Amino acid sequence: MPHECTNCGETFEDGSKEMLSGCPGCGGNKFQFRPSSSSSSSSPSTKSAADSEPPASGTSTSATSQTATRTDFDPSTDRRQSNSAAETSNTESTRAWPGQETxxxxxxxxxxxxxxxxxxxxxxxxxxxxxxxxxxxxxxxxxxxxxxxxxxxxxxxxxxxxxxxxxxxxxxxxxxxxxxxxxxxxxxxxxxxxxxxxxxxxxxxxxxxxxxxxxxxxxxxxxxxxxxxxxQFESIRIVSPGQYELNLMELYDRDSYIISLQEDGHYVIEVPETWNRDD
Amino acid sequence: MFYPHTPLHERCSEVQESRMGLLTELRDSISRVTDRLFSASEPKRIGIYGPPNAGKTTLANRIARDWTGDAIGPESHIPHETRRARRKENVEIERNGRAVTIDIVDTPGVTTKVDYKEFLDHDIGKDDAVRRSREATEGVAEAMHWLREDVDGVIYVLDSAEDPFTQVNTMLIGIIESRELPVLIFANKTDLEDSNVKQIANAFPQHETVPLSALEGENMDEVYDKIAEYFG
Structure with a gap:
């Protein structure tokens, strides 16, 4: 059962045209791909995103990242998120996970x-x-x-x-x-x-x-x-006063910890040597 | 002691074996004691993560109130109410005659974009909104830092009435997986009409999803069972 509606669980064969205009049962427009050969350890929905892509690096973290991009395939989702941080986060989420740099x-x-x-x-x-x-x-x-x-x-x-x-x-x-x-x-x-x-x-x-x-x-x-x-898109971008874009992977990866932001673009960091776990 | 029929080297070997046995027993026993001491003195730090307005603080307060009598922080329907990570230490949860002690870290909601304008809708003036926005951004940085440095397990809270297929969710779950931290997905707000727990479970089939309403206290028994099972 390759395609499964994430809302009601109805399944569709690969290549089915029924699901092109949404799930006939519930009208849901998100499906996940369940290849018959996939193991339970990897995210089944990876395949749906990777249909037209070369295989990803195969870790579970990469699999979940692909799940996210698969959502973007949905036109309604795109419309809904077009003015949100979706694109920005897309840039971030598809970046390599820690320890997974190719x-x-x-x-x-x-x-x-x-x-x-x-x-x-x-x-x-x-x-x-x-x-x-x-x-x-x-x-x-x-x-x-x-x-x-x-x-x-x-x-x-x-x-x-x-x-x-x-x-x-x-x-x-x-x-x-x-x-x-x-x-x-x-x-x-x-x-x-x-x-x-x-x-x-x-x-x-x-x-x-x-x-x-x-x-x-x-x-x-x-x-x-x-x-x-x-x-150039570092940890935090100040778009304008009070408006920020955050690069979560950069924030996660950085050794220093941003503890205070200033509107002029400066920020105060705490470097690892002074970071106290008990603080 | 005299061993009339036993050669000397065999007697030595018996003594040696007996000593080795004692040493092994002693070592095992010390190891058990230190393990117990370690687990007793170092409760696991469990980070409560998730997007803004998922109900993280409501859940943290519910757990803290149930087991310590105190709350952790103020709850609000305004996003980014929690702008600094807050910790409640030594929360002892008793399940099936066994006590599990954890530190709960309630973190600011993680997002990729913070805009002061979203606060304006909640009757907050512009200056205050800009300040909250800056603090919320610092809070996200702090949450990401805690994730990297200071948590031993994660409770990932999602609003079950919202779409879980977001970049932030998949990215954070991916990071948590890459660190091989134990994680529980909590599908919160099951009291809402639009709640769809199945959708949450489908989004992260590789992890256990527990439905609950932290606000109403629904299904908290299972919540505590799972916390004890995963983080005990």
């Missing part, structure tokens, strides 16, 4: 100093127009308004850059380059389409030259762009 990641993990990368993209002027209302990760805004990013960038361990192969980063890159593509569609695409397909589609979707050059067939450029984008 060799692919580390291969492309060379990092540029932050100030250079922040000024590098060509369409800097355009990005500011979308940044105010756009919750999508926007490196240029980070570079301009959030001094927090370089602060924590300096303190981060050098083995970062875990998500340089993350498909969602491509979508993020396109958004940052002012793609007017519907964000819900982009979000869904990031969860279900392989990186290769995204890179092929990027020139058609994006209208700006920076995104085209980055998202075209040129793989190294694409990885560099992804790396830049992810590197």
């Amino acid at each position: 060799s692919e990641d580390t291969d492309s993990g060379s990092q540029k100093p932050w100030p250079e990368t922040a000024r590098e993209p060509a369409n800097r002027s355009g990005s500011s127009t979308s940044a105010d209302s756009d919750v999508t990760v926007d490196p240029r805004r980070s570079g301009e308004t959030s001094p927090a990013a370089p602060t924590s960038s300096q303190s981060r361990p050098p083995a970062e850059a875990s998500s340089t192969t993350d498909p969602s980063a491509v979508e993020t890159g396109a958004s940052a380059a002012e793609s007017r593509e519907d964000r819900a569609q982009a979000d869904a695409r990031s969860g279900t389409v392989s990186p290769d397909e995204i890179s092929r589609a990027a020139p058609a979707d994006a209208t700006q030259s920076a995104a085209e050059s980055a998202g075209a067939d040129d793989k190294p450029d694409l990885s560099t762009l992804r790396e830049e984008l992810n590197e």
